[in-house]
Amino acid sequence: MAKKARKTIKTIPKERAVVREQDPQVRNRNFEEVTFCFDVEQALLETSRCIECPKPGCVKGCPVGVDIRGFIEKVSAGDIRGAYDIITETNLLPAVCGRVCPQEHQCEGSCVIGKSLPPVAIGRLERFVGDTAIANGWSNIPYIEPSGFKVGIVGSGPAGMACAADMAKAGCDVTVYEAFHVPGGVLRYGIPDFRLPNSVIDAEIANLEKLGVKFECNVLVGRLFTIEQMVEEMGFDAVFIGTGAGYPTFPGIPGDNLNGVLSANELLTRCNMMRAKEEGFDTPLPRGARVAVIGAGNTAMDALRVSKRLGAAEVRCIYRRSRAEAPARLEEVHHAEEEGVEFHWLTAPVAVLDDGKGGVRGLRCQRMELGEPDASGRRRPVPVEGSEYDYECDLVVVAIGTNANPIIGQTSKIALDKRGYIATDDDLATSLPGVYAGGDIVTGAATVIKAMGAGRKAARAMKRHLGLRDTDTVYRPDAPVSATLFGLDPDEKNVVRVRAS
């Protein structure tokens, strides 16, 4: 291969390729995607900003270790299919992750360019590749030799999907159980269409089905059958629990049981999954003219922006710390601000006020100031004496976090930790032999990509447990082989069952 002139920080374009976005005043009235996908020209311009580091920090910053440099090189050579192949070696959901990962804390946060210029827009490039794949109907179906093992996955969210994909590639007969009537978990019920359209989830799930993964909806594991029954009676050789966080926390202030106070999960489920925002769907949707959302995480941002789109005249974010401590992605806060959401930092709710008919008249708030750092290292908010004031609103959405969902704990002998989440060892093995768990049900609420990382980590441990060789590593021949052998990708490693017993 001919050597290219080495790019340096001095020779690359200073600014990121500009991506088109819907105008804030238009998009805050619709549920269409806010950010458009790169076109080929923009993608090529952005790839020219990658200096192809010999030891790429970005890869280390990615929870699943996508070969970022590798796929960017392919894009820059115009080989989008090749880029897709590289990404899907480690990440089966590029169109999802490219959209919803907090890249500023992950790959882009570790990009060396970011030290002096805006980092390479890795997420947008990944989405470009993922969307191109969906548009062209690409999927990577590796040669899979059945291993004879049967694997059950509980929950069809990001953790379950990632684990299912890896186990299917290892030749296992994989069934994913989902309690809702549609698969996808938080991608479906939580993240709104303007950040992640349902068509993208459908396409990614169809890819998993092509790998042989079976999705069974309307199955509430723990109640319809228990984890123990899956192992002992139903013949599952290994089980992965990825049931996610749930059980929303309420603030425990007077009036928080009033009609007109609801969890962000409820609002988002009604709006996104039950499609209550559309005509002709039966699920009712609580609508407010003046909406207060308590909390400043990603769920809160989704609730704020959904409320705006549902037609609320005024949407306010109430958060007891300052903007610097807000757990939401910066991009989300920025988008919400552009769309007309009002942010009230250093403000804590004290009581929800009753309208006398069981509904909400307003929210009593108190101003806060930042005191000494607490155990988490963040400065603790301290109430300012005599700063209480009433704010008129008619809907209060609570997005202050979740607790562990109790169903699996109620119905199985699995060991839980002090907070009620499933206890696992470093390999994500639970106290029940052959049963693994990962994602929010182990860590508490985290991110989509962390859940996917956990699903893949559990899959590695499950393969070891079953005596299957690890299929994560793709062994590349020294010389590039462009031709396929009998229609098989020579890079694809066959799976060999080595367990003797």
Added chain:
Amino acid sequence: MPSASESRGFEIVDRKDFSDVTYLLEVRHPLMARAAKPGQFVIVMLHEHGERIPLTIADFDREKGTITLVIQAVGKTTREMQQACKVGTHLLALTGPMGEPSHIGKSRKVVCVGGGLGVAPVYPQARAHKQGGAYVIGVVGFRNKDLVFWEDKFRACCDELIICTDDGSAGIKGNVTTGLKQAIEQHADIDEVVAIGPPIMMKACAETTRPHGLKTMVSLNPIMVDGTGMCGGCRVKIGDDVKFACVDGPDFDGHLVDFDDLMVRLKRFSTEERAAFERWSESCRGRTAAALVEAAEPAVAAK
């Protein structure tokens, strides 16, 4: 919009109509028939545009592999199901069994009270208590003689059965609390009362037993979406705690339940419910919309 019969789902194998508003559906679901325990419920979705509604499991037949739902037509979805759900059609979604099963076992003498839409769901509890060796007194209430159903089923599992009708056309005259009071007078050694029905009735039962210090379990019916504990729409006040009825219940100690809070929360969507029902009845050609509205009025009348 796809009709329920066209989509794959859960097959309806039997249907009975107890009155013009109450009907029974028996649905094939062998796994659920095996897993179901008294006190549990399901979430049903009729079709892709439908909402998810909770319904208590009124019976299950483990050998036949079916579960039974008894439904009262009170609004858009339950009316639409009344029209669409015929033998051989399918429900799009049927998830469960949900909720913690009722605790059956220690009580030696139990009164099982069912009123209105609670008559059917109290049946599996009465049967389980009987199978557990308890002396079971059934108290079931109806508006009049013509609406009485499952008398034979209750007789088969109750040592005594008190039927109450508002007009006295069958059994004793009065509502279920009259029957409950009669049972308490006649039996000094009652261990437990189970009461299922509309919140106002369960509240009345709890107030009837409170002076006697009788353990009273009720089954709460708040608004639900997922039924798996992830939205908190079904939260209820139990003593000083807030619980989610879908995973912590639906059974709770009736003396600790804040029924007034429950009743206010049940009216959360009354405007939307009425609007949905009116839209739907207008589109139902060949049916007299006025008759449907009249039938549904009690459920949506209170604003």
